[in-house]
Amino acid sequence: MDSPLLRRCARAVTTTHKHIRRRAAPQQCRFYADQSDFRAAAPIRFDQPRAELLDNDERSRGRKNEKPEIDLYSLRIVPASPSYFTATPQYTDDLLHLSTLVRRHKLLPHLPQGEAPRIAWKTIDQYKTEKAEPVKMKGYNALLKLLKELNYIHPSLMPEEVKAALETFKRDVQPYLNVPKPITVDAYGVSIAVGRRKSSSAKVYLVEGTGEALINGRPLTDYFGRLHDRESAVWALKCTQRLDKYNVWALAKGGGTTGQAEAITLACAKALLAHEPDLKPALRRAGCVTRNPKRVERKKPGKLKARKMPAWVKR
Amino acid sequence: MSLQICLRCLSRPSAPSQIRLVPTTTNKQTAAFTTSTPHAAAGRIQVSQMKPKRTGNKPTATRPVRVKRLSPKNVPQRTGRPPAPGERKALRKRVVLSNTNALEVQGMPDLNPWQLFDKSMHGSVAGLPDDVVDPLRVVEAFKPTQGWSLFRRPATLVRSETVEMASWVQEVHNSQEGKTVRKVLFGERGSGKSVLLLQAMAMAFSKGWVVVNFPEAKDLTIGHTSYVPLYRNNQLYIQPHYTASLLAALPKANPILADLRPSREHNLPISVPPNISLARLCDLGKDPEIAWPIFQAVWSELTAPSQPDEGEGLVRPPVLMALDGLHHIMCESEYLDRDGKHLHAHNLALVQHFLSHLSGASPLANGGMIIAATSGSNKAASPALDFALRRNEALASSPGADIPAWDPYRKIDTRSLKAMDGVEVWRIEGLSKEEARGIMEYYAKSGMMRQTVSDTLVGERWTLSGGGIVGELERGSVRMRI
Numbered sequence: 001m002d003s004p005l006l007r008r009c010a011r012a013v014t015t016t017h018k019h020i021r022r023r024a025a026p027q028q029c030r031f032y033a034d035q036s037d038f039r040a041a042a043p044i045r046f047d048q049p050r051a052e053l054l055d056n057d058e059r060s061r062g063r064k065n066e067k068p069e070i071d072l073y074s075l076r077i078v079p080a081s082p083s084y085f086t087a088t089p090q091y092t093d094d095l096l097h098l099s100t101l102v103r104r105h106k107l108l109p110h111l112p113q114g115e116a117p118r119i120a121w122k123t124i125d126q127y128k129t130e131k132a133e134p135v136k137m138k139g140y141n142a143l144l145k146l147l148k149e150l151n152y153i154h155p156s157l158m159p160e161e162v163k164a165a166l167e168t169f170k171r172d173v174q175p176y177l178n179v180p181k182p183i184t185v186d187a188y189g190v191s192i193a194v195g196r197r198k199s200s201s202a203k204v205y206l207v208e209g210t211g212e213a214l215i216n217g218r219p220l221t222d223y224f225g226r227l228h229d230r231e232s233a234v235w236a237l238k239c240t241q242r243l244d245k246y247n248v249w250a251l252a253k254g255g256g257t258t259g260q261a262e263a264i265t266l267a268c269a270k271a272l273l274a275h276e277p278d279l280k281p282a283l284r285r286a287g288c289v290t291r292n293p294k295r296v297e298r299k300k301p302g303k304l305k306a307r308k309m310p311a312w313v314k315r
Numbered sequence: 316m317s318l319q320i321c322l323r324c325l326s327r328p329s330a331p332s333q334i335r336l337v338p339t340t341t342n343k344q345t346a347a348f349t350t351s352t353p354h355a356a357a358g359r360i361q362v363s364q365m366k367p368k369r370t371g372n373k374p375t376a377t378r379p380v381r382v383k384r385l386s387p388k389n390v391p392q393r394t395g396r397p398p399a400p401g402e403r404k405a406l407r408k409r410v411v412l413s414n415t416n417a418l419e420v421q422g423m424p425d426l427n428p429w430q431l432f433d434k435s436m437h438g439s440v441a442g443l444p445d446d447v448v449d450p451l452r453v454v455e456a457f458k459p460t461q462g463w464s465l466f467r468r469p470a471t472l473v474r475s476e477t478v479e480m481a482s483w484v485q486e487v488h489n490s491q492e493g494k495t496v497r498k499v500l501f502g503e504r505g506s507g508k509s510v511l512l513l514q515a516m517a518m519a520f521s522k523g524w525v526v527v528n529f530p531e532a533k534d535l536t537i538g539h540t541s542y543v544p545l546y547r548n549n550q551l552y553i554q555p556h557y558t559a560s561l562l563a564a565l566p567k568a569n570p571i572l573a574d575l576r577p578s579r580e581h582n583l584p585i586s587v588p589p590n591i592s593l594a595r596l597c598d599l600g601k602d603p604e605i606a607w608p609i610f611q612a613v614w615s616e617l618t619a620p621s622q623p624d625e626g627e628g629l630v631r632p633p634v635l636m637a638l639d640g641l642h643h644i645m646c647e648s649e650y651l652d653r654d655g656k657h658l659h660a661h662n663l664a665l666v667q668h669f670l671s672h673l674s675g676a677s678p679l680a681n682g683g684m685i686i687a688a689t690s691g692s693n694k695a696a697s698p699a700l701d702f703a704l705r706r707n708e709a710l711a712s713s714p715g716a717d718i719p720a721w722d723p724y725r726k727i728d729t730r731s732l733k734a735m736d737g738v739e740v741w742r743i744e745g746l747s748k749e750e751a752r753g754i755m756e757y758y759a760k761s762g763m764m765r766q767t768v769s770d771t772l773v774g775e776r777w778t779l780s781g782g783g784i785v786g787e788l789e790r791g792s793v794r795m796r797i
Contacts, residue, residue, distance in 0.1 A: 211778040221781025222503060225323055227791055230779055237778075244774025 041078040045070060088133040091143070098146040101162050108159075110152040117155070118176040121147060121169055143169075183274040191274035195266025197292055200255030202263035206271035209247030215264065216251060229261040236269035239286040240279055246272070266291055410457040411464035412448065418762040419467045426471065428481050428518040437478055438749045440757040442470040447517045453568040455530035456513045460692075462789050466761050472754045472785070474507070474746060477514050483684065484518045487633055493620075493682035497673055499641060499735075501704050502743035504691025505786020511743065512637045512688050519635040524683065525569045525617055527561070529669065532640035533693060536660045538649030541603065545664065552650065553664045555603035558610050561665075562600035565613070572597060576628030578619050581612040592628070593617075607664065614668070620680045634683035638669055640690040645700040645731040661730050670734045699728035703735035708742060745783030748773055754785070755792060763793045 050072020079085070083092035122130075124140045147169055150162050185191045190207045213234060215223040224230045233250070237243045248268060252260040269288035273280055283289050297306035304310055424430075426441040443451070448469055451457060463469050471477075483496045500508040512528075519526050529535065535557065545551040566572045573594040581587075584605045587596065593613060600609030621631035638644075644666045647657040660666050671677040672685045679685075689700075702721055709718045721727050746754070752773045758764035766772055780787035 211774050212782060213778055219503065219781040219784075220779070221505070221784050221787050227779070227787075227795060230781075234778065238775060241771050241775070243778045244771065 038082060040080050041076075042068075042070075044075065044077070048072070050075065088131070088135050088139070090131045091127075091133055091135045091139065095139075095143055095146070098143065098150065098165060101165060102146055102149055105150075105153060105159060105162060108157055109154045111154055116148070116152045119151060119166075120171045120174050120176060122171055126171070127169075183270055185274050191271040193267045193270035193274065195263045195268070195270065195291070197262035197266065198255050198259040198295065200252060200259035200263040202250055202252040202260060202267045204251075204264060204267035204271050205249040206268065206275065207247050207249075208245060208275075211244040211247070213248040214250070215260075224257065224261060226257070229257055232258075233261045233264040234268060235265050235286065236272050236283055236288045239288070240272070240282055242272070246275075262292065408455075408459060410452065410459050412452075412457065412469050414465055414467060416762075417465065417467045418760065420470075420757060420760045423470060423757075426473070426514070426517055426521075428484055428521055436473045437475065438473065438753040440470045440472050440754060442468055443517055444521070447520045450520050450526070450568040451513060451516060453564050454516065454526060454528040455564075456516050456528060458509060458530075461510070462793065465763055465793055470757065471510055471514055471517075472746075472750060472757070474750050476507075476511055476741075476743060480511065480515050481518060484515070484522065487682045487684060488522055488524075490682055493633075493678070493680050495672075495675070495679045495682055496684045496686075497675060497738060498684075498686045499673070499704070499707075499738055499740045500686065500688040500743055501641075501740060502689075502691070503745075503781070503784055505784045505790075506691070506743045506745065507785040508688040508743050509639055509690070510785070512639060512686060515684065515686060516635060516637060519633075519684070520568075522632075523571055524632050525565075525571065525634045527565065527634065527636045529636075529638040529665075531693075532638050532643040532666075533695075535663060535666055536643050536646075536648035536650070536695075542650050542663070544653075550662055551664045551667065552658065552662055553607040555606050557665065558606035559601050559603045562597045562606055562610055562613070566594035566597045570594075571632060574628060575616070575631070576626075577612070577616050578622065578625075578629050579616075581608075581615070583608050583612060618677075618680050631681045633681050634679055636669065636672060636683070636685050638687045640693055640695075641687045642689055642695040642697045642700055643693075644670070645697040645734070646695050646728065659728075659730060661734065673738060674734055675737065697728070697731060699731035700735065702727070703732055703738075704740050707735065707738060707740040711739065745781065746777075746785060746788070747783065748777055751777045751780075751783050751788060754788065758789075758792050 048070065050070075081089065081093055083089035083096070086092045121144055124135065124137060127140060128135050147166060150166060153162060183191055183193050188207070190205050192203065192205050194201060194203050196202075213220045215233070220230050220233070224233060231238060234243060234248060237246055237248070250264050250267070252264055254260070255263070265288055269283050273283065273289075280289065299306055302309075420440070420442075423440060423442045424436065425444045426447070430436060457463055457469070487494050487496055500511060502508055516526050516528060534540065535554065540554050540557045542552045542554050545553055573592050575593040576590055577593065577596070580589075585599065587599065593616060596609060596613055596616075600606045600613070617631060617634055619631060622629040644660040644663075646660060648660045648663065650658040650663070652658050652662075661670065668677075669685075669687075672679065673687060689704075702719065705719050709716045752768060755764065755768045755773060755776065759766070759768050776788055776791055777783045779791055
């Protein structure tokens with residue numbers, strides 16, 4: 001009855017009870033948990049038997065050799081992070097890390113509202129694929145909110161750890177880095193801009209002058225027979241009442257009459273904005289600033305044109 | 316009646332005066348100045364016809380039975396009286412010179428060739444006096460496509476080209492040895508070439524010159540009038556009916572012809588009394604059979620040296636000959652010769668007559684002006700004339716200028732090139748901003764343009780009309796009612 005094994009088990013039970021460390025009660029808000037309490041466990045030594053199975057004298061021999069007595073019997077493999085016990089450990093870790101950073105760097109100067117650099121963050125699908133975890137939209141949005149808050153830190157004072165953390169969440173290709181070259185007025189007072197409409201494109205050279213306009217080397221009336229087309233070509237100047245203040249030299253190609261006229265409209269507006277940037281709201285209201293994205297719809301199989309169906313036959 | 320839409324500019328006439336009614340009857344006794352439609356003037360509209368017809372199928376004396384148009388078997392019958400021959404053409408060519416709805420511009424000076432040199436006239440609009448308007452109408456100087464019908468009375472802008480033209484007229488009038496000014500006007504469509512011709516004719520009429528006008532050179536070569544080869548001459552063809560109409564209009568437009576007598580004998584197919592007036596001689600030429608010999612006789616009389624001391628009736632004034640649409644006579648005509656090939660326009664006697672004077676081969680003994688204008692809207696394909704205009708312009712600009720050369724591997728009409736040798740060409744460009752302001756103020760004073768004439772508006776319209784092209788300026792300001 002009093003076999004050595006039973007005795008050892010009983011001892012093990014009592015010793016495990018003794019060696020249990022009471023953890024402190026978890027804090028109220030898990031986003032602001034302090035991770036300093038958690039440490040990785042000591043590596044498991046497989047060359048020695050479990051501490052519980054060793055005799056007392058063997059155990060003491062281990063102490064004399066100044067090797068830590070590992071009670072293999074009561075050994076617990078503690079996870080590296082408590083997030084192990086969540087459904088999405090890596091996500092939870094990320095969230096907590098970002099929360100820490102936010103809290104830590106809360107007092108750093110931030111950029112004004114709307115002036116933070118525009119970043120394309122990873123989509124939830126990209127994140128889920130990367131981490132291979134079932135992250136929910138609500139959860140990911142919370143993550144994005146933290147990222148955006150960290151993004152507002154002034155770039156000159158942004159700590160390296162924050163930068164490193166933000167980099168891991170940015171998309172590989174940042175579309176917002178693709179900014180158009182700013183249109184400037186050169187040394188001769190000429191600004192050059194390009195506009196497109198349907199399949200036409202136009203390049204306009206705008207310079208201060210008396211109101212002359214030449215399209216492909218021909219006068220305005222010679223090139224555009226319709227008054228409507230003429231007006232729309234120089235609409236940017238007409239609606240701001242600056243027709244007599246600038247000279248226009250335009251090169252248009254592709255498309256038809258109206259397409260070229262509208263392309264010149266856009267190009268003229270962009271060139272005018274180089275001279276007078278404050279006219280942007282007025283030109284936007286006039287409809288000169290947005291590039292009309294409409295194109296001719298392609299013909300589809302089974303239809304006569306893009307949408308026109310052949311005559312319906314009952315049978 | 317549906318409103319018309321201009322297919323080019325998609326404008327609709329918003330003023331009631333611009334809506335044209337199409338009458339179905341004609342009355343040949345309408346006065347030249349009337350603005351009422353011939354249909355209304357005929358007085359043949361019955362009250363019952365003006366009411367909208369509700370019940371339709373009873374035949375009456377004047378109209379046959381109306382057939383329903385719904386069934387495809389029955390072709391709709393034409394009702395009403397068909398137009399008389401020439402009525403549609405008369406309607407098409409009808410020129411209205413007055414609009415009673417427009418305001419009268421107070422203090423508008425008359426186009427006085429003696430006063431045109433005054434700087435104050437330049438840039439303002441001058442009215443045409445009545446004694447000039449009637450002869451201009453007879454020679455068809457007014458065109459139906461021009462905007463005469465929009466204003467109270469005919470008036471034209473005095474632009475820098477007008478002042479220059481007036482200086483030439485003055486020079487010719489004052490010269491003793493019979494100076495002849497020969498010019499070809501060319502430029503963009505709507506730049507005012509035809510109106511400059513009209514102004515030259517107006518100045519000539521007021522100075523008492525004899526004016527011969529070919530309003531549309533197209534009519535000479537399009538093949539719509541009769542043509543006959545000259546006796547024993549395979550090259551030249553005369554156009555009897557055209558010549559006859561020209562001779563019919565000549566004394567009506569130039570009353571001075573009634574005072575002139577022939578200075579020599581002429582070999583004519585009919586016997587004429589020796590003291591016949593030139594006006595009566597022209598009247599005899601209304602018969603197409605003898606029109607050409609009489610025209611030649613009249614012309615030789617007009618270009619005979621003036622003999623003011625010999626007797627009355629032998630004074631010869633200078634002659635102005637004008638032609639519009641030069642491209643049509645610088646290419647092949649629609650007439651066919653006996654082999655079935657197209658005749659070149661230069662084979663027509665009238666065309667040859669004009670071109671010999673234009674090139675300077677036939678001088679005018681008493682001086683005068685020979686002016687031709689190209690037409691931007693009614694152009695025949697004549698690469699030779701286009702090239703000749705560019706070449707002559709380059710030659711006149713500066714001696715060392717880059718003179719264009721024709722590609723020797725491409726065929727060119729050498730006759731037209733030769734005809735244009737040594738002829739001065741004159742490019743008519745857009746108005747200046749001051750002149751544009753002047754004409755826009757006239758539009759505003761006439762009540763046809765409602766905006767206030769400010770520098771911004773003038774600049775805007777000047778640019779939108781392609782640098783002050785008058786025709787486009789008028790279209791943008793007066794015809795398009797935005």
